[in-house]
Amino acid sequence: MRFERLEQFLDALMSSSISPTLLIASLMVASTPIMLAAIGELVVERAGVLNLGVEGMMITGAVCGFIVGVTTNSPAIGFLGAAAGGAILSMLFAVLTQLLLSNQVATGLALTLFGLGLSALMGQSWIGIKSPTLQRIDLGPLTDLPFVGRVIFGHDPMVYVALGIVAGVWAFFRFTRAGLIVRAVGENHDAAHALGYNVVLIRFLAIGFGGACAGLGGAYLSLVRVPQWTEGMTAGAGWIALAIVVFASWKPWRLLLGAWLFGGVTVLQLNLQAAGVAIPVEYLSMSPYIATIVVLVIMSAGRAPGSLGRTFHAST
């Protein structure tokens, strides 16, 4: 019985019903939302703040992006709206945790619940509408290349924007003084304060960036992946983004790997489902989450920013 299933599974993998080119190409698309959300959260956590509201900011971004995109009939403006929506929601978190010194974990969880409810309310009259969507970029001869063209050069602009943000964040932390200061604030906020850096302001900016990125990730679902608005459509992607940040040891390049791995297994299991493999759907659906966490746990050896999740107050 077991072996039959395994054979079937391998058959499906080998058979022409799943083409590696398409698989990798769709992996790039499937990983984009969590990549965006995770890179934003990575910056937030590097600044020493634990924002567990990623899911809430993503879904708010999804509905804001959808509404703006449909209203203006422009997906690009939709994405801007999504970034703004996510950033505004994150400012709520920033005010509560940085100015009113509330507990970051509780506030983040509340932010997720609040975002889920708010997005459902905002999206009530937008269900069932199809949104304008981003066109794939056509680079002519490059896109026509076999395999490479489809895998690397044939995506919509947001895929490249997401990769650009990851590379940008890496370079920001690696090469710039501002990046060093953000890391310093996350590592030891008392020391950063003693040296005269404005801890609260820097954290506000990081939280806002994280919110905007989560919003973009959400909008990628509602404007490109689906592209429709459904309640709760992020389906836990925000939580996976959070897990990826931790297991990637707060390093952008490992975060990229984690996102691709998650995207890859997601696409693979969808294809296997479509190929009718006799593994219960529930197992296939949980496989991306398990695979990502297992691999990242095995790889993880990093150290959390020293001040992560701790409340900062200048008087002490």
Add this chain to the structure above:
Amino acid sequence: MTAALLDLKGLTKAYPGVVANENVSLAIAPGEIHALLGENGAGKSTLVKTIYGLVKPDSGAMTLSGKPYTPAEPRAARAMGVAMVFQHFSLFDALDVAENIALGMENPPPLRDLARRIREVSETYGLPLDPTRIVGDLSAGERQRVEIIRCLLQDPKLLIMDEPTSVLTPQEVAILFETLRKLKAEGTSILYISHKLEEIRTLCDTATILRLGKNVGTCDPRETSAREMAEMMVGGTLHVPEKADAMGGRVRLSLRGLKAPSPRAFGTALKDISLEVKRGEVLGIGGVAGNGQDELLLALSGEMRVGKSMIRLDDEEIGHLGPDGRRARGLLCAPEERMGHAAAPDMSLTENALLSAHARKNLMSRGFLKWGKARAFAEEIISAFDVRTPGPGNAARSLSGGNLQKFVIGREILQDPEVFVVNQPTWGVDASAAAAIRQAILDLATKGAAVIVISQDLDELMEVSDRFAALNEGRLSEPVPAKGLTVDRIGLMLGGAHDMHVAEEVRA
């Protein structure tokens, strides 16, 4: 007298409920090492934070080189040539030395040039340091060099040093003093905060003494005795603990080949420690922090169980017993950390007294608490050890560090221990309270208890100990009589300075 580099006039800063600085004036001349002395809470840190731009004074004026000086933030202070070496919390463990230094500079050069300049400065001043190392891996002395070099790279006119020697071995202190004298010779002024009076007497030109936020006097430390300065600090005569000669009694506590891994991450394992403490004797154990002091206390208190035969109390093997079993047999311990280890911060003093004394003082019967007796015991501690608090119902958290320390030490001593082990008995405690605590420890020994005092304060150990041993990387040296020990000898016992050889090469 030449014109002052920094002149403070009538600085006042009040916080809700307390005046931290009241009308403080002082002047620091160019090229002078000026000591700032005072007990805990005398307002030293508020004053230097004001100079460094971290605190805005309510009133008063500062002038730097004859010009008005009102730094809005540390950046402005640094830009005007004021640099500060903090006692703690200003380094970033996960970053490397060069990055840490860059963070403290206004316009740092690219990292590669910075690394070169760090090497230059470290060679010039005899402070060996590798710019690429991660700060989290450095020793306390090396971390301090990072801070000093961070300041020196900006050519400060005034360098503020907040208790710089509290974490150093005597040899490292010597290196530091040499660096400071070199800076002074180059015309840099230094504001040196410390409560180690002998250090101030060897290093400083002038000393200003603060008490309760006020400037109570200025003196020349080279011509004033340590005792006179201490009395200016506390505002009264200081009672110096008196020591009776130890009687050669029988051995109460002995450790034989005590080995134990550390229960904490980055802790130090105990390696084959053997010692004996006799009746009426005080054994002093010195060492730089993190060399196994905490682990040794945990092993002795029973919080960390060890092999049964490794610890003997009188003729009984007790290594396997937990804290309550040991307390019942008369082995009592007072750990270093007051808040959270020696005392539960949010519980009242009565509850805290009950937690450790229930067995020996009979504060519990058949699982029920005897509140009346517990309160009476707490009150006894409060009056016997002069703990300043409104009453035993107050939370431990509400007491100042020194008062809580008196309470936790008193709580153990009043239980009449047979063997008493204490770690850092006067850490962060002001001079008069420290003297009282030391006297209580000595009295306990005179009454016939065997006492182990673990401390990083060598002066304290010399004052109370009959014999002295050093803890270095989890190993204990052979105990030697404390009388007549020289600082050099102790330094070598403590493992010398880290990187001493490099320092000597650089100087050569």
